[in-house]
Amino acid sequence: MPRIADGSRTAPLPRIAGEASASASSVAVDDETMALRVVPGRRAEAGRASGPVGASGGTSTSAAGTVTPGGRAARRKAAKRRGGRRTTAVPPVERDPQRPLTRVEARRQARLRKPGPATLASRAVGELFITTGVLMLLFVTYQLWWTNVRAHAQAGSATHRLQDDWASGRRSPGVFEPGQGFAILHIPKLDVVAPIAEGISNKRVLDKGMVGHYGEAPLKTAMPQDKTGNFGLAAHRNTHGEPFRYINRLTPGDAVVVETQDTYFVYEVSSSLPVTSPSNISVLDPVPPGSGFTRPGRYLTLTTCTPEFTSKYRLIVWGKMVQERPRGKGKPDALIE
Structure with missing residues (x-):
C-alpha cells in the first residue's frame, strides 16, 4: 500500500469508504443466524432497500405499511382492488315477497322448476313399475278371490235350481245338453257340495264352479245309473270355486x-294316482289301468290339475259304487252327520 512520508516514517493512506464499509461488514456478520440483522455502516442502504422500487420489479411499501409485491402494474392493480372492490362478502339481498317478479326472474324460476330429461325418464320408469305392480296385484286378486266368489254364487244358484226342479216334480230327460246340470256331488270329508253338469267346457261348466261330466266323444264315460262303466268327472283345483282342491286328501x-x-249313488274311494300326463286318457277306461280294478263294474273317476296353481299334470282318484239308495228312503249314512 502507498504511504506518505512525514519525516521519520511514512503514514498509510486512508482507505476509501467502500473498503472501510466492507471491512466493517466482514467483522459484524454473524454466521450463526439466518434471521434479519443490522450491519454497521449500512443503515442508510437498508432504509433505501425498504423504499419503493422502480418499474423493473421488486416490492413496495404503502403508506399503511402493506407490502405489495411486483412492479408498478402490480401496485396499480392492488390499489384498484382496494379502492374499487369490497374485500368482505356481501350477504344476498332478500327479495320482497310482495314485489311482483320481473320477466327475467320469472323465466329463471320457471327454468329451475322445469325437470330435466333424466328426471322425466326416472319418473316415467317409476310410474311404469307402479302401474305394472298394481295390475299384477289386481289380476292375482281376481284369480284367487273374485273368481271363487263368483263361481260359488253360480254353483250355489245351479244347485238350488236343481233341487227346486226335483221338488216340483219336473223330470229331466235322460240325455242332457252341454252345460246342463243333472246331479249334485257330495264329498263329506272335504265339505264339498257342487252341481254336476254335462261336459267339461271351461266357459260353460268348470269356470262356473260346477263339476263336469266326461259325456262327449272321444272322452265319453258312463252315467251313474248304468249297470257297468266308469263315471268320469273333472273340476278346477284352484280358482273358479276350486271344488277339487283337496281331493288329494x-x-x-x-x-x-x-x-x-x-x-243317491254312494261310492267308496279305492285308490289314486298322484301324478300323470294330461294325455293319459286311459284313466277313464271302463276298467282303468292302475286303479286296482280287474273286471268291469260301476266305478267313479275324479280328475283335476296338479301341482296346485298349474295345469302341467293330472291327479286321479278312483272309487267304486257300494250303495244305490232311492231318494224316497232318505239320505244315505254318508250324508248324515
Whole structure:
C-alpha cells in the first residue's frame, strides 16, 4: 500500500469508504443466524432497500405499511382492488315477497322448476313399475278371490235350481245338453257340495264352479245309473270355486255321493294316482289301468290339475259304487252327520 512520508516514517493512506464499509461488514456478520440483522455502516442502504422500487420489479411499501409485491402494474392493480372492490362478502339481498317478479326472474324460476330429461325418464320408469305392480296385484286378486266368489254364487244358484226342479216334480230327460246340470256331488270329508253338469267346457261348466261330466266323444264315460262303466268327472283345483282342491286328501274308504233326481249313488274311494300326463286318457277306461280294478263294474273317476296353481299334470282318484239308495228312503249314512 502507498504511504506518505512525514519525516521519520511514512503514514498509510486512508482507505476509501467502500473498503472501510466492507471491512466493517466482514467483522459484524454473524454466521450463526439466518434471521434479519443490522450491519454497521449500512443503515442508510437498508432504509433505501425498504423504499419503493422502480418499474423493473421488486416490492413496495404503502403508506399503511402493506407490502405489495411486483412492479408498478402490480401496485396499480392492488390499489384498484382496494379502492374499487369490497374485500368482505356481501350477504344476498332478500327479495320482497310482495314485489311482483320481473320477466327475467320469472323465466329463471320457471327454468329451475322445469325437470330435466333424466328426471322425466326416472319418473316415467317409476310410474311404469307402479302401474305394472298394481295390475299384477289386481289380476292375482281376481284369480284367487273374485273368481271363487263368483263361481260359488253360480254353483250355489245351479244347485238350488236343481233341487227346486226335483221338488216340483219336473223330470229331466235322460240325455242332457252341454252345460246342463243333472246331479249334485257330495264329498263329506272335504265339505264339498257342487252341481254336476254335462261336459267339461271351461266357459260353460268348470269356470262356473260346477263339476263336469266326461259325456262327449272321444272322452265319453258312463252315467251313474248304468249297470257297468266308469263315471268320469273333472273340476278346477284352484280358482273358479276350486271344488277339487283337496281331493288329494281322500284315502281309501272315504265316501263320495252322487245325488240325482231319484237316487243317491254312494261310492267308496279305492285308490289314486298322484301324478300323470294330461294325455293319459286311459284313466277313464271302463276298467282303468292302475286303479286296482280287474273286471268291469260301476266305478267313479275324479280328475283335476296338479301341482296346485298349474295345469302341467293330472291327479286321479278312483272309487267304486257300494250303495244305490232311492231318494224316497232318505239320505244315505254318508250324508248324515
